[in-house]
Amino acid sequence: MDNYTFPPRFLDSLDHEQGFDRQNFIDAHQSEPAFTSIRINPFKHSALKKDAQVPWCAQGFYLNERPSFTFDPLFHAGAYYVQEATSMFIDHIMHTIRPDQEDPIRVLDLCAAPGGKSTLLNSAIKSTDLLVANEIIKTRVPILSDNLNRWGTSNTIITNNDPKDFNSIHSFFDVILVDAPCSGSGMFRKDPAAMNEWSEGNVNLCHQRQERILADIYPALKEDGYLIYSTCSYSHQENEDILDWLCTEFDLETVRIPIYKGWGIVETESPVKKAWGYRFYPGKVQGEGLFASCLRKKASSGGLSNYKNNGQQKLPAKEMDIVKGYLNQPDDFYFFKVADDWLAINREHKESLNILHRHLYIKKSGVRIGKLAGNDLIPDHELALSLAIDKSVVLDTPLNKEQAIQYLRRDNIDIQIANKGWSLMSYEGLVLGWAKLLPNRINNYYPKEIRIMTQQVV
Structure with missing residues (x-):
């Protein structure tokens, strides 16, 4: 790859960006191979071989060579997730804004498929916290479900909704991650074909889409809640300009995330509102392009209207006793049925599930245990991979x-x-x-x- 392979005007558009080094950037794309990195599942311990650690994520590791993940049973068992190292910076943000996690929180990953950031968020929260992983595109929901199934936790709900559908759930989430659809320039080294899709016109279209998504989701964030915004784009319009727009249009304040010089991350400020952002450039970091930022909401969007679930399922006690026998500490779970399938979710999330069920299209909740045939359970694949299963039975x-x-x-x-x-x-x-x-x-x-x-x- 050489200088002239980049899209016309692409490099010129970056020359004035803080921390951008044109020659270093070109050299990184010409001569440096893309890094391979994985993030360990903290809930499933294995004797997995690990090499150098990703500096901003305790569970992230670089591999010296890229193995065949398809033919590694530990991958299919959920021992780890193959994830770009720069994306793991979200873990550092989460631990910065929620260092103690004393009170249970609700977290939304709005643009969740294929599930890298969802499994990361799930690792950063407790079982008493709730993760809602939403994917807008219906055909991408199955891969999201598969990856969360492998992770094994039962404090997750997967939804398939447009951002505007969250408008009715005022002040529901404590943290919202919007890893926004973008022009994708941060992935040029891993996917050179993406260069053919880049244009200034596409950048502007992405900027408009990002504004719509963020405006739609804003009411669902609680007062004093955190909005984490990220893209895999270098374009100012999709990054710092979006931060200025957010701080101008909404009552949001910037949150500065501590970083260390040796990490190679470039800290930026938006031109108008001086909102902090974090840029990752190949050649400066061991990874691909990323922009990330964090804002805190200072206004209230009003409370969620009271919702009493009068349609509570009446479940047969005999069947429930059979199903409960397959879980560790079954009294910690709320059991329910969808058609013939028995499911369970952490009891703390029962009311959240009822509220979300009223407003959103839910594709998966907690762990699917299986179907009953007489007194016998036909167990589901989700149960096998779940941390909740009682292996002794x-x-x-x-x-x-x-x-x-x-x-x-x-x-x-x-x-x-x-x-x-x-x-x-x-x-x-x-x-x-x-x-x-x-x-x-x-x-x-x-x-x-x-x-x-x-x-x-x-």
């Missing part, structure tokens, strides 16, 4: 790596059967999914839609 079948790949491909598994019944299939102590052990065969219940389809290159 089900079988567990350890697999080596070759067997684990066979299982993840839904191939026949070469293994001796010692027991009969539903069994968790595990690799290095972490669960991959369910199988039904029969006297002469194994029925593989790994979901067809997420099975490994490709062939491993040796």
